[in-house]
Amino acid sequence: MADGPLDVVGVGNAIVDVFSHTDDAFLTRVGLEKGVMTLIDAARAEELYAQMGPGVEMSGGSAGNTMAGLASLGATGAFIGRVHDDQLGRIYRHDIRALGVEFDTPAAISGMPTARCLVFVTPDAHRTMATFLGASTELGAADIDESLIARAQVTYLEGYLWDDPRAKEALLKAATAARQAGRKVAFTLSDPFCVDRHRAEFLDLIAGHIDILFGNEAEITSLYQVDTFDDAMQPLRGHCEIAALTRSEKGSVVLSGADFHVIDAAPVERVVDTTGAGDLYAAGFLFGLTHGRSLAECGRLGSLCAAEIISHVGARPEVSLAELVRSEGL
Amino acid sequence: MADGPLDVVGVGNAIVDVFSHTDDAFLTRVGLEKGVMTLIDAARAEELYAQMGPGVEMSGGSAGNTMAGLASLGATGAFIGRVHDDQLGRIYRHDIRALGVEFDTPAAISGMPTARCLVFVTPDAHRTMATFLGASTELGAADIDESLIARAQVTYLEGYLWDDPRAKEALLKAATAARQAGRKVAFTLSDPFCVDRHRAEFLDLIAGHIDILFGNEAEITSLYQVDTFDDAMQPLRGHCEIAALTRSEKGSVVLSGADFHVIDAAPVERVVDTTGAGDLYAAGFLFGLTHGRSLAECGRLGSLCAAEIISHVGARPEVSLAELVRSEGL
Numbered sequence: 001m002a003d004g005p006l007d008v009v010g011v012g013n014a015i016v017d018v019f020s021h022t023d024d025a026f027l028t029r030v031g032l033e034k035g036v037m038t039l040i041d042a043a044r045a046e047e048l049y050a051q052m053g054p055g056v057e058m059s060g061g062s063a064g065n066t067m068a069g070l071a072s073l074g075a076t077g078a079f080i081g082r083v084h085d086d087q088l089g090r091i092y093r094h095d096i097r098a099l100g101v102e103f104d105t106p107a108a109i110s111g112m113p114t115a116r117c118l119v120f121v122t123p124d125a126h127r128t129m130a131t132f133l134g135a136s137t138e139l140g141a142a143d144i145d146e147s148l149i150a151r152a153q154v155t156y157l158e159g160y161l162w163d164d165p166r167a168k169e170a171l172l173k174a175a176t177a178a179r180q181a182g183r184k185v186a187f188t189l190s191d192p193f194c195v196d197r198h199r200a201e202f203l204d205l206i207a208g209h210i211d212i213l214f215g216n217e218a219e220i221t222s223l224y225q226v227d228t229f230d231d232a233m234q235p236l237r238g239h240c241e242i243a244a245l246t247r248s249e250k251g252s253v254v255l256s257g258a259d260f261h262v263i264d265a266a267p268v269e270r271v272v273d274t275t276g277a278g279d280l281y282a283a284g285f286l287f288g289l290t291h292g293r294s295l296a297e298c299g300r301l302g303s304l305c306a307a308e309i310i311s312h313v314g315a316r317p318e319v320s321l322a323e324l325v326r327s328e329g330l
Numbered sequence: 331m332a333d334g335p336l337d338v339v340g341v342g343n344a345i346v347d348v349f350s351h352t353d354d355a356f357l358t359r360v361g362l363e364k365g366v367m368t369l370i371d372a373a374r375a376e377e378l379y380a381q382m383g384p385g386v387e388m389s390g391g392s393a394g395n396t397m398a399g400l401a402s403l404g405a406t407g408a409f410i411g412r413v414h415d416d417q418l419g420r421i422y423r424h425d426i427r428a429l430g431v432e433f434d435t436p437a438a439i440s441g442m443p444t445a446r447c448l449v450f451v452t453p454d455a456h457r458t459m460a461t462f463l464g465a466s467t468e469l470g471a472a473d474i475d476e477s478l479i480a481r482a483q484v485t486y487l488e489g490y491l492w493d494d495p496r497a498k499e500a501l502l503k504a505a506t507a508a509r510q511a512g513r514k515v516a517f518t519l520s521d522p523f524c525v526d527r528h529r530a531e532f533l534d535l536i537a538g539h540i541d542i543l544f545g546n547e548a549e550i551t552s553l554y555q556v557d558t559f560d561d562a563m564q565p566l567r568g569h570c571e572i573a574a575l576t577r578s579e580k581g582s583v584v585l586s587g588a589d590f591h592v593i594d595a596a597p598v599e600r601v602v603d604t605t606g607a608g609d610l611y612a613a614g615f616l617f618g619l620t621h622g623r624s625l626a627e628c629g630r631l632g633s634l635c636a637a638e639i640i641s642h643v644g645a646r647p648e649v650s651l652a653e654l655v656r657s658e659g660l
Binding site for chain 2: 049054094095
């Protein structure tokens with residue numbers, strides 16, 4: 001149904017991931033800080049790619065991964081993001097549409113090629129990312145279709161987009177349109193360095209526009225410039241309606257007014273690659289939220305989806321999450 | 331060393347594989363014959379891709395996979411094949427060079443895009459392939475560098491290339507150059523339908539130019555138009571110096587004059603995707619042959635490498651084959 005109701009609309013960078021296995025010595029040699037996402041320009045992307053091992057290409061991007069997870073759970077959704085009219089852009093559009101997610105943002109026909117993220121997976125399953133944002137930074141306010149936003153219960157915004165002034169404008173337009181339509185707005189802090197770059201603006205954005213906040217321990221302590229997780233939790237109460245905070249193997253904490261839940265991480269036989277853990281936690285959580293589940297159940301759904309994604313290389317689910325949820329009795 | 335000795339030079343189609351999981355009903359619906367490789371044109375490639383699920387992109391191509399396997403075993407090698415100067419072509423060149431394989435065939439700057447193979451993996455781990463050959467059919471005799479061929483102990487030719495008259499000329503030039511340099515020529519029959527299309531020419535080629543023949547049961551029975559594997563084995567004796575014939579879970583048979591060996595398949599915990607089994611068998615076998623191993627050992631090395639590749643999705647090794655060989659005491 002072309003104009004029917006949707007569960008979630010995601011707004012994010014449209015990125016093709018290039019995965020390769022490497023070791024810590026390689027990261028040191030090429031000057032990449034382990035475990036974080038570094039933005040790189042076209043020249044640095046060429047230089048790093050030339051030194052990288054053989055790759056496997058897979059559609060990615062934070063909000064795109066979340067939308068893929070939601071589709072796998074059986075939710076309805078759409079994605080807004082910018083690719084170039086090139087082979088990687090066609091792969092990106094194919095992959096997300098093949099999941100049943102609407103994606104109609106027009107491809108750029110001039111300017112930079114489709115974004116790619118070089119993902120270096122070390123033997124300890126951690127991932128270090130170097131992202132060339134390319135065409136995805138050309139997302140602008142004109143790409144935000146307000147009637148599409150109004151169709152979705154939740155509009156989910158990716159913090160990474162804040163690095164570009166035009167994309168920032170697009171995020172604000174989407175948030176405003178959602179609130180005007182009586183819908184909810186969710187936001188993910190994306191990355192501690194991203195928080196560090198935009199702390200004051202993020203604090204204002206959350207207070208003014210955000211109903212549901214996602215972040216991990218490093219992001220939330222950076223946001224409030226505190227040392228411990230508990231110190232960060234306190235100012236959050238009242239800052240937005242719902243906050244879902246992930247803590248890797250320690251699980252997650254969900255806050256909403258006086259209500260709070262401490263959720264265990266779902267068990268994983270072997271952690272292979274942590275790429276997409278936060279994105280898939282958000283998918284599970286938002287699936288629960290748009291399907292009338294309690295906050296505790298939302299958190300457990302998030303943990304389950306995150307556990308699936310870290311058990312293999314790649315940030316898109318390899319099994320039907322809907323079946324996984326059923327088999328776990330959730 | 332830019333002009334040092336090499337173990338193997340492979341000549342083949344330079345193809346990027348697009349893997350997707352599907353079921354038998356899908357194959358029937360889109361009219362693909364299960365388990366075989368069908369050549370498709372650009373329009374059919376678009377049509378099939380539009381119906382395919384989300385994909386994972388990975389460099390492939392039969393001889394390219396064999397060269398990747400050889401590199402992982404520690405052999406030295408080069409690849410000759412044609413990509414277009416586009417994103418998929420740059421991915422292909424990157425991936426094979428990142429393995430240490432020389433690849434200097436210039437990219438086409440006009441004509442068709444880089445070849446891609448849509449690989450549909452069914453739950454029984456079988457793969458059904460639809461290949462758009464694109465730029466790879468533009469390989470011609472001018473791309474065969476005779477001094478490169480002369481550097482390698484073995485020149486390995488992919489039967490699939492025979493479908494294009496220009497590429498056929500390139501194969502013949504490579505085979506002739508290798509023999510003139512006192513080197514060996516290996517050939518893989520590639521596919522039963524490929525054999526069916528070119529039976530008479532393949533029989534002549536083998537008699538006149540080939541020292542080492544690779545084929546599976548379906549290919550070899552098609553070649554000699556006989557009903558059983560044993561019936562096919564008999565005419566092979568004397569047709570070429572060495573034949574290595576694979577039989578899936580039944581293992582392989584190696585023939586050379588009066589000598590013959592029946593090799594068991596290496597055990598596999600769970601067969602996930604049979605793509606590349608023949609290509610990696612050839613890699614193990616040729617590694618043995620270029621490193622002074624007995625024919626029986628060559629066969630066992632082939633079985634071991636094939637077992638690794640069918641235990642995961644994708645036709646390029648996921649672990650160091652050199653370490654695998656050491657751990658198995660081979």
